[in-house]
Amino acid sequence: MVRFLIKRLSLLIPTLLGVVTLVFFMIALSPGDPARVMLGERANKQQLETLRAELGLDQPLGTQYGLYLKRMVRFDFGKSIKTGRPVMEEISNLYPATIELAFFAMIFAATIGIIIGVLSATRKNTWIDFTSMVGALFGVSMPVFWLALVLIMIFSVGLDLLPTGSRMNVRYYFESITNFYVIDAIILLIREGDPKYLSSAVKHLILPSVALGTIPLAIIARVTRSSMLEVLTQDYIKTARSAGIKESRVVYRYALKNALLPVITIIGLQFGLLLSGAILTETIFAWPGLGKWLYHAIEARDYPAVQGGVIIISTTFVLINLVVDILYTLVNPKIRLQ
Amino acid sequence: MSEQLLDTESIEPIEKEPGRFREALHQLKKNKGAIAGLIIIAIFLFIAVFAPVIAPHDPLSQNIELRKSAPFTEGFLLGSDDLGRDLLSRIIYGGRISMIIGVVSVGIALVFGILIGVISGYYGGWLDKIIMRLIDIMLAFPYVLLTIVIVAMLGPSLTNAMIAIGISQIPRYVRMVRASVLAEKEADYVVAERSLGASNFELMFRSILPNCLAPISVQASLGVGEAILSSAALSFLGLGAQPPTPEWGLMIASSREFITSAWWIVTFPGIATLLAVLGFNLFGDGLRDMLDPKLRD
Numbered sequence: 001m002v003r004f005l006i007k008r009l010s011l012l013i014p015t016l017l018g019v020v021t022l023v024f025f026m027i028a029l030s031p032g033d034p035a036r037v038m039l040g041e042r043a044n045k046q047q048l049e050t051l052r053a054e055l056g057l058d059q060p061l062g063t064q065y066g067l068y069l070k071r072m073v074r075f076d077f078g079k080s081i082k083t084g085r086p087v088m089e090e091i092s093n094l095y096p097a098t099i100e101l102a103f104f105a106m107i108f109a110a111t112i113g114i115i116i117g118v119l120s121a122t123r124k125n126t127w128i129d130f131t132s133m134v135g136a137l138f139g140v141s142m143p144v145f146w147l148a149l150v151l152i153m154i155f156s157v158g159l160d161l162l163p164t165g166s167r168m169n170v171r172y173y174f175e176s177i178t179n180f181y182v183i184d185a186i187i188l189l190i191r192e193g194d195p196k197y198l199s200s201a202v203k204h205l206i207l208p209s210v211a212l213g214t215i216p217l218a219i220i221a222r223v224t225r226s227s228m229l230e231v232l233t234q235d236y237i238k239t240a241r242s243a244g245i246k247e248s249r250v251v252y253r254y255a256l257k258n259a260l261l262p263v264i265t266i267i268g269l270q271f272g273l274l275l276s277g278a279i280l281t282e283t284i285f286a287w288p289g290l291g292k293w294l295y296h297a298i299e300a301r302d303y304p305a306v307q308g309g310v311i312i313i314s315t316t317f318v319l320i321n322l323v324v325d326i327l328y329t330l331v332n333p334k335i336r337l338q
Numbered sequence: 339m340s341e342q343l344l345d346t347e348s349i350e351p352i353e354k355e356p357g358r359f360r361e362a363l364h365q366l367k368k369n370k371g372a373i374a375g376l377i378i379i380a381i382f383l384f385i386a387v388f389a390p391v392i393a394p395h396d397p398l399s400q401n402i403e404l405r406k407s408a409p410f411t412e413g414f415l416l417g418s419d420d421l422g423r424d425l426l427s428r429i430i431y432g433g434r435i436s437m438i439i440g441v442v443s444v445g446i447a448l449v450f451g452i453l454i455g456v457i458s459g460y461y462g463g464w465l466d467k468i469i470m471r472l473i474d475i476m477l478a479f480p481y482v483l484l485t486i487v488i489v490a491m492l493g494p495s496l497t498n499a500m501i502a503i504g505i506s507q508i509p510r511y512v513r514m515v516r517a518s519v520l521a522e523k524e525a526d527y528v529v530a531e532r533s534l535g536a537s538n539f540e541l542m543f544r545s546i547l548p549n550c551l552a553p554i555s556v557q558a559s560l561g562v563g564e565a566i567l568s569s570a571a572l573s574f575l576g577l578g579a580q581p582p583t584p585e586w587g588l589m590i591a592s593s594r595e596f597i598t599s600a601w602w603i604v605t606f607p608g609i610a611t612l613l614a615v616l617g618f619n620l621f622g623d624g625l626r627d628m629l630d631p632k633l634r635d
Contacts, residue, residue, distance in 0.1 A: 011474075014471065015474055015475060015478050016478075018471065018472075018474070018475030018478065019475060019478045019479070022475055022476075022479075023487075026487060026488075026491050027491070029491075030490075030491040030492075137616060137619055137620065137623075138612065138616065140619060141563065141567075141612050141615040141616040141619050142608075142611075142612050142615075143567055143570050143571065143574075143586075143587065143590065143608060143611050143612070144571075145570075145571060145574050145587075145590065145591075146570075146590050146604075146607075146608030146611065146612075147608075149590065149593070149594060149597055149604050149608075150604065150605065150608065152597060153597045153601060153604060157597055157598050272480060273480050273481070273482070275480065276480035276481075276482045276483035276486075277480075277482055279482065279483070279486065279575070280482075280571055280574065280575070283575070284594075295575060298486065298490045298577075299576070306487075306490065310479070310483060310487055313480065313483055314478050314479050314480070314483065317478065317479070317480050318478045
């Protein structure tokens, strides 16, 4: 196990170095001049060259890369061209919003997905199974941004039940403590006894979570179903049944526990993907998170911001995959022995 | 060596191939999902090819007086958009664009994925190690993010979106093909052919590759659906097709301001995308069940 851990962890460094390097060369070799972006079209040659020297862009690519690596080790992504503030500071302010959204999207996806998966497996080839699996297929075939617009059209514009975007009713005087609004709102509920913040935060989370969670929901439902079907044919389940144990107990107590192993892996992997899927969802719901910020950074050709955002999202993705991998090996003795 | 040549087992994999496909064809008739997928794909391909004949209007001709006409009014079957363009005609032409995107993107991914995968698996050694490290690095970027970053680098356009989607899909084929090649390259029939003097090229692409095609075709079908979705997403973000191209994602993007006033502009392009992608997913899933029951999920 220790050897597995060491092997897995030692792969982490070259992968992250690769990510950082790829991002550097993608941006360095892309057409367009950061100095030009910063100064605008009307800047003269003199100004451009001064700024290029200031940013180190006049150095040879190798020197630039060396300096860049040195900064990366300190998580120093430089300053955003658009706002002039350190990129890392902006990211750490915005990331909680994205993680909060991804977390609730995943709660929605995992709960409903597992329930649907178990129901379809235990009622294989019935209309419940058929409808669920067709539904899951629709779920993975749908453009997420379109679903988001349709949800807004129905629940915000049509029925006027839920807000169209942002994280909190703008009329509330609300100062965030943790940047996780639900946690903030709970603190406020305890401190001031006023539930309006919590209800507003939750209401704002519903539509974006549903939109972002639809694809993982469909995938989790399919994986749960197939995993359950496989477990349900195994001998120990037959033994449990023949021992006269109630069917519901067999399913939920004995089968589900083992069937959930691949499901948990999928949940982990999908969570990593949600962080980048949030680019679309956040843009539509005006969710002030990393995804929307990164989108605007790309639009504005704000190179340091794009660099920082891409590296942070990818690093999180790599780390989540690593944790999932290790957890899977920890709970599955079959793999550990190999 | 001569004994190995006479060994009937060594020729079996090659002879088994047509049988497996005939078997698959037989299975296809039983697989309702795959049939449904195939029918949907056929309809969309038909629409794509005959778009100019089928479309009742010019997808680009504007008629400001008739803007935002509801479906079934003013001769617009699915209504008109904010510039008075016929929505149905735009969706039909959009189908043509989406089919091209799907085929071109997956084509790029297939060509490079297969080439790199075969070489990596066949030659092994340091070349294989380097390629696999590079693939790992590409896979360290979430798929959506990778397409966005590549397009942002190349500049927003439909062609660049196709290239970005194609590149982002390469890793899966490399891994798949490499694994298959590793499994096949020591097989008796390969050893036999090598001893008969077959060149590396012949061994790689004529002997080994055909035996890896089953999982590739499944992935390719699912990949076309994914490419259509990704290109719609890129266009939605303004990184793919540019106005006035009748691309589905772009149509959905420009409908955003009309969600309060004209539901049809939002709804129909999305349904078209959903159906097209559904077709490829149904067919891909069905194909997987047919070609290899073990791969079933």
